[in-house]
Amino acid sequence: MLDLLLAQGGGTATRLSQQLPVTRQAVAKHLGVLERVGLVHATPSGRERRYQVDQTQLARAVAQLSSVGGLLGCPPATHQADRRSDPAQPGRLTPFSPIGTSPCTWRR
Incomplete structure (x- = not known):
């Protein structure tokens, strides 16, 4: 989902669900979780919300996960x-x- 949002410069739950093998409701729920942890931000777009990846937060998450991998000796x-x-x-x-x-x- 993050890959699609990055590649397309953002998107709505409806648009993303058309490209994924899950329902719109599942996509919306997942986007809500991503928003709560700060990886995406939503702005109103008509009757829907348009989501965009917060690239600064994503970079921080990747760095943190990489450090965990380093602790495993990977x-x-x-x-x-x-x-x-x-x-x-x-x-x-x-x-x-x-x-x-x-x-x-x-x-x-």
């Missing part, structure tokens, strides 16, 4: 969990963490 380039296609729902991505492997070895 090299900086490997902090991303692998994402695989969900065969039950084509086109939908789900988190994948191989059993018995270190988070440091998970790749995108």
